[in-house]
Amino acid sequence: HWGEHAAPLELCSYEGLEALPTVGEEYQQGYKLVNDRLPKGIYKVDPDLKAHSEHLNYRWQQYTKTKDAIVQAEGSLAAFAQGHKKMGIVREGGVTTVREWAPAAQAVSLIGDFSGWKEVGMKKDQWGVWEVTLPDVQGQPAIPHRSRIKVKLQAPGGWWVDRLSAWIRRSERPYKPRSLRIYEAHVGMSSEEGKVASYTEFKNLVLPHIKAAGYTAVQLMAIQEHAYYGSFGYHVTNPFAVSSRFDGFRFDGVTSMLYWDHGINRGFSGAYSDYFGLNTNVDACAYLMLANDLIHTLMPEAIVIAEDVSGMPSLCRPVQEGGLGFDYRLGMAIPDKWIDLNKRDEQWSMLEIVSALCNRRYSELTVGYAESHDQALVGDKTIAFRLMDAAMYEGMSTLTPATPVIERGISLHKVIRAVTIVLGGEAWLCFMGNEFGHPEWIDFPREGNDWSHKYCRRQWSLATQDHLRYRQLGDFDRALMELDDKFDFLTSGHQWVTHMDEEEQVLVAERGPLLFVFNFSPFNTYEGYRVAAPAPGKWRVALDSDGFRYGGKGRVSWDADHFSVPEPRRYHDRYCRRQWSLATQDHLRYRQLGDFDRALMELDDKFDFLTSGHQWVTHMDEEEQVLVAERGPLLFVFNFSPFNTYEGYRVAAPAPGKWRVALDSDGFRYGGKGRVSWDADHFSVPEPRRYHDRDQSMLVLSPTRSVVAYYRTEDYPEMAAAQDLERAEQGDRRIGESMQRPIQLCRNKEYRQGYKRVNDRLPMVGQRLHQAAEYRRGIDGRARNNA
Template sequence: MDTAEVTAPVTAAEPQLPLVQQDPWLAPFAEVIRRRLARFEQRLTEIQAECGSLARYACRHQQFGLHYDARRRGYWFREWAPAAEAVSIMGDFNQWDRHYTPLARRADGVWEVFLSEQTFPNLVHGSRYKVHIVAANGARDRLPATVRRVVQDEHSKDFAAQVWRPEQPFQWTDQQFRVNNYVKEPLIYEAHVGMALEEGRVGTWREFADYILPRIQAAGYNVVQLMAVAEHPYYGSFGYHVANFFAPSARFGTPEDLKYLVNEAHRRGLAVVMDVVHSHSVKNEAEGLGNLDGSDNLYFHKGERGKHPGWDSLLFDYGRPEVQQFLLSNLRYWLEEFHFDGFRFDGVTSMLYHHHGEGTAFTEYAQYFGPEADDDAILYLQLATALVKECKKSALLIAEDMSGLPGLARPLKEGGIGFDYRLGMGLPDFWIKTLKHQRDEDWNLGGLWHQLSNRRAGEKTVAYAESHDQALVGDKTLSHWLLDARVYSSMSRLNSPDIETVRGVALHKMIRLITLGAGGEAYMNFIGNEFGHPEWVDFPRQGNNWSHHHARRQWSLADNPDLYYHAWLQFDKAMIALERRTRFLNAGPARLLHTDEDNKVMAFERGGLVFVFNFHPERSLPDYRIFAGSAGSYVPVLDSDEPQFGGFGRITAGIKHFTQPDEHGTPFLSLYLPTRTAQVLQRVK
């Protein structure tokens, strides 16, 4: 749990919910947890009584927007806008006449019209259109709420909806792909399609599929987590200011191109998870949902409650049934239409609390269950996780939450929220703060172990040393913090490295290995960081003269064997391969074997592997004794000091180590620990 210490639990009656049984500290809040579960079960019962199942309820995308009716030979268009005074549809099919094609209002606030092929023969694949809405806030041209394709005019920069009905539907070939067959423990490769190429331009879905997926597969990762999938008007938002929730971003290509990417990933044995943003929406009214019917609270809370103070965006009203249905339908749409294998939910902390986590330190359990908790958002998340599992049982669900809400990654029936994993957000923050403010000779290994092991029992965590958050402009990647300007001038292995380069190269490997080894039950890497990409991420904007220089990945650095970047990549491949071969992430938490603050040595055991780290900047340690955990013989299976990994080859490869008993009969290993190295040994059965 990424939170500080909490006060002792209040004595309470024996709890019944498994979540409370597992954690006695939750006993004082058992009634709140029961109430949340009961509310979810009641809402689910209502939905099932109305629609038969949660999946059938999540069908708003099939009812609203533009849909072709083959029987009647034309298009139905529907929009939910109860406060609107008049609604019409316009486009190149009717000369953009705002009054020629009005919609009729139904009693439920839905406006609709049928557009026959006979009347509108020019309404075809590729046609552009908008909806014109007259309301209390005036008359405005808008994009439909469930629009599936949005394109931007090259000259005016105006966004418009586009009819998308290609003659040849995409032919999927991934019918045999099952997440569980390929993903035992998630090894996640977080990626942004637009910045994935080395060229200074926006990359495409197909280019990512053809050129980047082979790299991800070769690196050993088994899950691709795609950012910036849904359409967003500002490229530099990293995809987090979504305007059109059902439209894959056209700047990367067509919907068929995205399907090609997912299909190709499945062919290569890679699951694909979408970084979904249901925590807020862009406030742009011309492109987004804000004030769509002039009421100020159609999809979002009214007034100040509907505005996020830190993100300059709009906040959904999760308690409104139509909003629940809209967002749930969005999840089903991405799962079924594009075959995504799950979701990483962004900004969950903002959803869970009325204060959105802004300026809040979570130090006691009462903060999770008090009046600041948003019960409507919690209900929505419970419905969302239930729906995803109903649609695709093996789907992966990951929550980005920094508050440490108990039960977030526990099953619904236990009183949890239903996610499979939570992001271990404290670890990357710890690494950045440590590199910023401490010399490595001053590192506290006890504090490091606390960060590595401080997570909720029974809730799986995705460990990572850095993600896109740490790479954004204004911060630095780990490689940049470790090496500073040397990432540009001292990365050649053909020259004798200076002491600072030696330090940076060594610590980069050690930080990533110890994070993978002890930090969680899954692991994540951001695109390019596996080889220590040298620079921050800065999207084209006015402040950098609209340059793509920092919104790309320099793969040529990783491909050059004369550079330390290549060595870092080889080490990353080796440590990922070790996990896939031994599956130590599935072996329970790491068990601390040894810490030595003076010599800066730490050792732990996990899944039959012994991980040993010597962080000391100067001191190499011969014949160093470490408790082995179990008696027997051990062989080295990974050594960060190998020359191929940019090391000095100080540890002899292939030597079998035999445990010896100490004076108490406890088995120990005697090892040579060169300065700033890590080694992993496996017990020979």
């Protein structure tokens, strides 16, 4: 329990963690302060994480210890990050002050066009901050806006280097989109010409295309200074961003940070032990928590995405819950699955596709994508190039009939992207040009290609020519984005695959208010194909990849209305109507099922067990097929056995006292056989050696295929008193009624033989029936004596 400090204090001796401080009075007091702030949110979202609370509590401790040190020194984490107000070029009292933090530098000077590139010396303080103050010149700042400047530093070894300042000013930020559709772009290769494009060219030529294509966010690659252009921006030489307007953060290679072995040469099975143990770099986790805490404090509208292949639970839960604080993770396994499938001969498994797309934690958001820049690089292939390869050079003109290769490639390119955005996540990502099937690969200028830009550019004109099929692919992608604008399916929590047919190669899925039908068959068009409708009514086409406009054959009519019809025996888990009258007829068992469901709801009203954080399975018996569980103040006994009713079954009691039945699925009212007596009191008895991790136990009757819920009368005295009054008024009538029916049933020879065959241990006519009656009256000698 969170209020107990004994368990977290045991963390101080956690084996193998030498960084943990020694247990002492001062540490214990400090730890108690930290422990009182431990989060509960991630355990409510995923109770299985409690098994690893020791590790997660230690991670939280490292985060809070570091944050507390920052708060003590700077006042707050946000204040600590306000360095731009003091560092870099700032205006103070009518003068310009420049500060740079370089504690290891031997000397620092400022150079730039403001001084004719002559060195202006800076002085160092005790904290390693170099500073120079420049008076205004003729009433104007000494360093005018848009000046070009650098910082000249002398390294400890004596040599000099020129560096850009790490500090820039803020400007207006973009808003957070309702639906996150990311366009992954690289400014340098965005020109159609064979050169390195500028930001101005990107702004004028590419941003309008991105907006027109329906994307709501831009992920710019390689915006930090890097020495080698061909590194795609990964060889960072200075963490300098061109503008603070870039408020999205993509943490690259998070897996390498999270684990001491960097996740290399090992798979992640999904077992929680893969993520919470000595191989986890807790300091890295604490850093990511601090970073995400800071980002969301300063910029609540910011979006932070983790590139993680491990699938660590709680990665995308808020820091306040004890998570690492990311908003999204990249669905990195999806592109690998499409690469694998495209190497086969279209014998694609529908289950395999759905499993890859839906394999994610639904309490944590995922960015789905079919391909990114990784697949576009030389040595790999985009989906379009894998599907059509060299045929793209001559077969993409609409002035000639499409070859079988082109026809197949155009169709599958659209279907693959559509099914991925529908089932692959809660956000979408596309690398620039892939939306219209950009041909070939990316190959940066290098010695091996004679420093050519031929394959390091984007041929935007391909997507604007009416006679090219690239235009058709781009139009379909734009239609997908518009579909999300109209129906908000991407952010909807409703996602349901209602049908997978391996032989027909058909998938039917619901996402948001839409119904999608995907046909992957290379041969078959299905006419009059029956699909499950989510709701009764009239349905119309909202998007059709086979439309002429998108390079299809126009076989689907947009003029047709599709009327749903009732399915009495259900169809793919869907009805088209509700037969409410079934639940109101006393002679029908539907009424009994409805009454039991209502009783379940009333049980929650009385005991608030559904919202309770206390949930504990105390017993699981595979042979007996029995589960015993605690939820809130209630004790539940589930018997899944098709044959055995257990009389005098011992179960662990959560607390000492008198327990009574609160709900019984075997009751006559609910279609049962009335074997459990509501008049019986069950007294718990002490267990010196503990029983199923509890100090008390009691005996109960557990009928076959039933659930019985018990409550402790000391916790609900008014309810118990009302029950006592009801017992006094009714006397033994209920017992008589409950005993009469089984006796009448046993008079039937066929029933007696069947009943005996099912379970010889069930109470029968005569002595066993009398014993059952005694048990129903609560006469359990040992329990009463012990009590």
